[in-house]
Amino acid sequence: MTRFKSFFMDCTEANHCCDKAQYDEASFIEKIKIHLHNLFCRPCNKYTDDNKKLSELVKKANLKTCTEEEKKAWKAKIDSEATK
């Protein structure tokens, strides 16, 4: 995939911009370049599809995370119990 070159962007850069686009951090120009690149590069086109799908799934899953404080408290409890 990374060996394939098309005009404006190589595959590595296209993938990098595609990742940034998932977090709304790609510029308008970068988005245009991705589209142009993907017109000629099937592997990157597929990577973009998979990447978008992954973003949709993560959003849909509505994952919750534990805070660092909660983790610290659990670790402390485990440590104190283990040393008993």
Next chain:
Amino acid sequence: MATNKIDPTRWVDRYSDYLFNYTIVRVNDRELANDIISETFLAGLKSMKNFKGEATERTWLISILKRKIIDYYRRINSKKGRAEVRINYNSEDNEGDWLEEQAPDRFDMNAEDQMENEELGLAILACMENLNEKQARIFTMKTVEGIDTETICNEYNITPSNLWVIIHRARLTLAECLKNNWF
């Protein structure tokens, strides 16, 4: 054949988010979920010698967690006789007040959708176990918690380029894993 090993020092970093997501949808109370997970870890420590290594550490912890959740519901059900039943009625006095009990169910999401989303969440977290701890943490901070690039870079003392390489590898691994387990 016993192949899985147990290591309590890594339980919190590796499984706490998985256990938390599993618990929160069942008890719907953050503090309570924390207590139940805490009890699970302590029960796991006490019964470590019973771990045969036939299941993964996560599966084994989940089996303890399930028991703890069942225990919780048994405990509150045994107090049922003493429970006070309150019913909120609309009256002129509270006209205009929004009563939570009277809110309609969301019409765009049914119980099956919620169940599917819960399973999806657990599948994503299970796939994240294929990432190393730093990758998993950075992916979570960026994707789930929505923390900006600069803050993560400062915390881990890495450049934005390093961060995007980590994110790229994490996304590739997760997409591949979910393709096999979910898509």
